[in-house]
Amino acid sequence: MFFFIARRLLQAVGVMLAVGLIAFALFQFVGDPVNNMTGQDTSLAEREALKEELGLNDSVFVQFGRFIGNAARGNFGHSYRQRRPVDELIWERFSATIELSAVSALLALLIGIPMGVYTALKRHSWLSRAFMTLSLIGVSLPTFLIGIFLILIFGVTLNWLPTFGRGEVVDVGGWTTGLLTLSGIKSLILPAVTLAVFQMTFIVRLVRAEMLEVLRADYIKFAHARGLAARAVNFGHALKNTLVPVITVIGLQIGSIVAFAIITESVFQWPGMGLLFIHAIHEVDIPVMAAYLMLIGLLFVIINLVVDILYYAIDPRLRLS
Amino acid sequence: MESMASNMQNTVEQNAGASPSTPLLDIRGLTVEFPGRRGNLVAARDVSLALAKGEILGVVGESGAGKSTIANAVIGLLDPPGRMASGEVYLAGRRIDALRLPAMRAIRGRRIGMIFQDPLTSLDPLQTIEAQLLETITAHLGMTESAAQRRAVELLDAVGIPEPSARIKQYPHQFSGGMRQRAVIALSLCAQPEVLLADEPTTALDVSIQSQILDLMRQLVRERALGMLIITHDIGVISEIADRVAVMYCGAVVETGATAQVLARPAHAYTKSLIAAIPRPDRKTARFRLVQQHATVESTARRLDVKTHWLGQRRSFDGDGDGDGDGDSGVDSSNASNAALVELENLCMRFTTVPSVFKSRRRYLDAVDDVSFSIRRGEVFGLVGESGSGKSTIGRLICGIHAPHAGRIRFAGVPLDARGSRRALNRLRRQMQMVFQDPFSSLNGRMRVRDIVAEPIRFHRMAEGAQLRAIVLDLLDYVGLGGAAAPRFPHEFSGGQRQRISIARALATRPRFLVCDEPTSALDVSIQAQILNLLKDLQQELGLTMLFISHDLPVIRQMCDRVGVMKSGRLREVNDTETLFTAPRHEYTRHLLDLMPKLDILSGDGGDGDNPN
Incomplete structure (x- = not known):
């Protein structure tokens, strides 16, 4: 029984990592978050600062690791629109x-x-x-x-x-x-x-x-x-x-x-x-x-x-x- | 109880005609109908049977003869839309067929117990044996929990289950087939019924288990002075257990009498031919006797001139016969008559029964354990053994359905393994075909018969177009089905006819080696005779080599040239059929032969000469 549940839990972790990868891929392929969050009058410097703040300048792996780590703690960042924690x-x-x-x-x-x-x-x-x-x-x-x-x-x-x-x-x-x-x-x-x-x-x-x-x-x-x-x-x-x-x-x-x-x-x-x-x-x-x-x-x-x-x-x- | 039992013994020995004043169970003029769209199907026609206390009455007949219908009608459990059209059933002088449901329910289990065919499906898989026993005991006897518990353990003990107080806590799947049938018997005896109806109680069991269960049932009938109606298609079972026998054909009882008398001197023509059709365990005959009423079927088979027909062409398999020159032609040229076609060397097959990450925790089943033998060209090699002995696994290994764990298989001198090229392997596969046990699940129900037969020819690209169509029709003729079968679907055919379709499919690639895995064990004895005769003819005409797998020793004796005996994955003995049956060397072979129903009392005219149809 114990091994049975342990094995299922292990599989569950695998499934969640896969789902996490798909969710993370959204950030990469659907729109540009900086564009979504800023208006036309935002300066380039401000955009760069925001990009840095959101961690978009790091490598994909680092971003994915950070995403999973945060997700595990229930932290999905801020909503682009409502500017509140997700x-x-x-x-x-x-x-x-x-x-x-x-x-x-x-x-x-x-x-x-x-x-x-x-x-x-x-x-x-x-x-x-x-x-x-x-x-x-x-x-x-x-x-x-x-x-x-x-x-x-x-x-x-x-x-x-x-x-x-x-x-x-x-x-x-x-x-x-x-x-x-x-x-x-x-x-x-x-x-x-x-x-x-x-x-x-x-x-x-x-x-x-x-x-x-x-x-x-x-x-x-x-x-x-x-x-x-x-x-x-x-x-x-x-x-x-x-x-x-x-x-x-x-x-x-x-x-x-x-x-x-x-x-x-x-x-x-x-x-x-x-x-x-x-x-x-x-x-x-x-x-x-x-x-x-x-x-x-x-x-x-x-x-x-x-x-x-x-x-x-x-x-x-x-x-x- | 003891004295009663011996009294009963006396009544039994007085036997047949002398019926006691009131029979325990009296069925008079029973007719059962199944109304349908195309009129009524009469499953039982004017059946009258009487069962005395302490008597075992056998009802024998082939499938569809209406045997089970009678038991179901007695206990009021006819499958809808079946209904009793006429007749009466009396239990100890009281009429019970017109009772309302609550009164009938008080009789079921309490006064009439029933045992079903398949112990694997007769028990609720989700409840312990104890829960099922207690439920039945308290429903009828109104005992207290602890008294019922004691009775349940006693019952399991009485039916010969070891350590009953421990095993009663287990679930059905933890019991073996024989043990489950014992539990089923215990369940049907829960409330001390007077009558037992046993519907094919040993058909799903191995020979050795069968004889144990029959012994147990005989003992219980004697001890408890029960009356038992045993329904079976197996004359061997009848001859072992029944005091009297009723023979059924097409819903009607054609003959009733003392077992010894009916089996030795059958009066009715159907009984005569039925008894003659049983494969003889004691000597080899040239052909299987056919049951008369079915004999017409055989005549539709059209003989083909195999020498000139497509089916017979390129049967030498030597030299460059197939023209696609894979280069194995040299290997196969030594066509000495007793050269081996199939050789198995130290073959092992292991199934993992309990998987685990850790090697030490895994459990294995060695289905085939270090088996070596060879099958000569043109011979029929029999493999015999009980279920689970690994005989089917060997057939599957040879055909490549399983890959062996260790050891090797050589076909016509060429090793069969996954390392060979796919094309070369396919070429060899074409030369071996398989006929499976269950004619109902081995044909694709969504395909027409002509496509089923044509599929292997298409797959191996051996013919196409008009030629293919002609070949398929010829094949269907050849196995005795006729070309009219071609556009139809498998469900339109009976078990025996489907097995003919399977054989036609197997022959379609012009194989030289055929694996028959229990080809007739799902069939009635009359159909079995037809199919086995067909296989014999095909084997001789086409010079096929055959591996014939069966648990049925008489059939093996009639079919095979040499026999291997399997037990627990190991090959115990290989010998010529006659030697094996007359002078068995291995202890287990002797044991198997001892268990075989002797049928000594059968009428002696089973010879070859008279009336072979």
Whole structure:
């Protein structure tokens, strides 16, 4: 177990170095930071001084080393546009994106898995057919379209829910949360549902397919032949075996919820990292882009590690004795 | 218990016709249908069977004969859309086929236990053996946790699992195949059922494990006065364990009677031909007997004049026969009849089972350990051994699917190794082909049969255009499929037909060496006879050299000129087939021969002369 985790961590470091290289390459190839930061009336001497200050005169290797060293300490330099430390900017937005993604992921899992199980067990009921038709719509409609529909229905026509922003937020020990105020929760509903729909329908289909496969297995038939109750067979044996392969995919999906949040955040003007990233692209604010890239990379690496450990915990066949 | 068991023994010995007042399990006029788009498929037709206490009733038949359907119908677990169209099932005089689900569930496991074919897939891989046993015991017997625990350990002990209190904490994957089947038996005995339905309980096991499991099942039936219905395609199993036997063909029971009587003096024509088709373990016959109802299939094979046909051309492989002169022509010219075609020298193959950065922590499996033998030109060399003995690995090493860890392989005098030029290696590869065990996974389901057969010819650029098409059609005719098969896809064919496609594909490069890795072990005995006859004919007509890998000793005896016996990666004995079977030298060979079902009671008319079709 120890060696297993140690090896995974080592691989994670390798992945992060590779992501770091790509992020660093942004500085080299996308625009000239000095040009971006200065106006037309800046003198050549001032430009040189700024270049020296930013460390742009050093060799590429030194710059990369410095970038990685700083990144490891969470220091991504200053935003070219806003002239503030990038880590501060991201931290301000971090809680918004994490709350949105976590609520979406919970929605997707808590609705998606039971629906998947139901449609697998009652394959021919009309409710299952309805679920499958709905899930087909959910899988095929693009996220932004769903968001716009929801805004139109619940925001504009019915006027029940706010359509942009995060509502009122409370600061709890440096973490701003919208979950403690009514307006915060109301603001969260539409973007969270929008973000969850695709993942949820995806999970329904995945769980259903895996479960149908497992239900055909010999050990399920044998469990029935031993006279075990349907509940014990379906949930004690079938569901657990279904979840083994499903966990990997769901893990990666949760990573992509954070990544997909970019679209949802711009549709709902949600003040999260995704929106920050979109603005950073418009303004060629490379330090912000690099930091966001590294953060998403780190997130995927962590999720992968957690999934591997979960796998290990669930499936005894992986625990070599 | 003891006295009861001996009582039962008496009833059993009274045997067949004299049925006790109420049979334990009574199936009357059972008909099972599977409604489908093209009408109803009748899987079982008017089947009547009666099982007494302490009796073992064998149900034998080929795949699709409806054997498993009967067991599934009895326990109410027919795969949808199957349903009982008519008939009644009585358990100890009480009708059970019309019961509702909760009542049926109280019977499953509690009064009727079931054992399935494949012990590797019958157990939930994510739960310990203990969890699965406890769950079943508490579901039926309502015991306390500790009482159930004690019972679970006792059960494992009763089915012969050593150190039951330690092993009960383990997961299924930590058990070997035979051990898992013992655990499956323990699970089905959890709640002391009166009837056991065993569906091909030993088919997935090696011979030595098979005889242990059959012994165990016989002992349990006697001790606990169970009634057991054992379903199998294997007459050998029937002759070893069953008191009475019912023979099924196309969903109907064609013959029932005491085992000794049915096997020795079969009354029905199908039973006769089925028994005659079993490869004889005791002496060699010229051809395999065919099962009558299937005999028509053989006639579609069209004989080709191999001397003039493309397939027979350039079969000498000597001199510059292939015209692309790679310079190995000189090596191969000594065509003495018993010169070796394939030589293995000190061949080793090692798989890493536990990888590690540190050399000392790695674990290896020596699948092939210092094996040397040679295969002469034109002979059929058999490799026999239990699963995991390394026999398939040798076939794969020769064909280049694996690279040997140490040692060398020479083909027609030329060493086969990665150092040779790719072109020269391809030239040699063309001369050797392989037929795999599983006809379902060895053909690409997305390719048409004609492309499957044509692929190797195209790859080696041996023919193209109209000539290629003609060759493919001829090949399909030659293996008895007919040209109509060409535009179809593999899933449209049965297992035996697919194996014919595999053989056609293997012949397509005009090979001189064929590796057959258990080519018939997935097939029924009647289909097996057809395929083995086909291989025999091809071997003789084309002068093929063959490596025939099998775990089935009777088949080996019929097919092979010489045999090598493998165990744990090592070659234990090599000898002429007849010598090996009549005077085995190695202890392990003797052991294997002892385990072989003797089938002494079979009808004696299995000779060559009469009715060979």
